Amino acid sequence: MVMIPSNKADKYRKVVTEQVLIREKFPFLHSRISGLELICRGWIQPTEQSRSYRVEIRYSPWDSPVVRIIEPKIEFTPGAHMYHDFRQIESHGTTITIKVLFNLLLLKDQLRRDDCAVPFFLDEIQTLDPANRHAILRTARQLGFIAITAAPEPVSEVDAIYFLQPQKGRIVLRHKHRATVKRTSAANER
Numbered sequence: 306m307v308m309i310p311s312n313k314a315d316k317y318r319k320v321v322t323e324q325v326l327i328r329e330k331f332p333f334l335h336s337r338i339s340g341l342e343l344i345c346r347g348w349i350q351p352t353e354q355s356r357s358y359r360v361e362i363r364y365s366p367w368d369s370p371v372v373r374i375i376e377p378k379i380e381f382t383p384g385a386h387m388y389h390d391f392r393q394i395e396s397h398g399t400t401i402t403i404k405v406l407f408n409l410l411l412l413k414d415q416l417r418r419d420d421c422a423v424p425f426f427l428d429e430i431q432t433l434d435p436a437n438r439h440a441i442l443r444t445a446r447q448l449g450f451i452a453i454t455a456a457p458e459p460v461s462e463v464d465a466i467y468f469l470q471p472q473k474g475r476i477v478l479r480h481k482h483r484a485t486v487k488r489t490s491a492a493n494e495r
Contacts (some may be wrong), residue, residue: 431456
């Protein structure tokens with residue numbers, strides 16, 4: 306079992322280490338330490354089709370980061386799902402997309418090799434809208450990751466689909482179960 310350090314000195318070392326990594330890997334983020342909290346601000350554009358957002362990320366050691374949009378000011382709209390804290394919307398498509406893309410970029414940087422491909426699993430991909438699915442899968446391909454996705458129905462943004470059917474209480478996956486997805490040139494350019 307791994308014990309998470311709880312004393313202030315260990316937490317401060319962790320915050321300083323994270324700040325060094327953020328400055329090295331994400332120079333577009335401006336960071337500062339306040340007490341035992343790392344505060345980062347910068348501009349991001351989740352997909353090529355989306356607008357840019359000024360975000361603030363607050364991180365305390367061994368807790369989930371808190372992310373909020375600073376600009377543009379997003380006014381409350383009746384009927385819209387709006388939250389003050391992304392932790393309240395763990396399954397929201399944009400939040401999932403940002404988290405997946407951020408983690409892929411971190412992992413790729415840690416690998417420091419271009420000759421290996423690392424698989425990752427993304428369950429219930431059909432719950433994301435097509436633009437978010439496309440952004441995740443396109444970026445994964447560009448970074449050399451292999452996305453293994455699961456959905457109860459076919460999703461067109463993937464390279465291949467396997468229709469899994471249990472046989473005698475087991476699921477056997479073979480190449481013959483693979484259906485390659487062919488895209489039109491317009492779909493490839495998205």
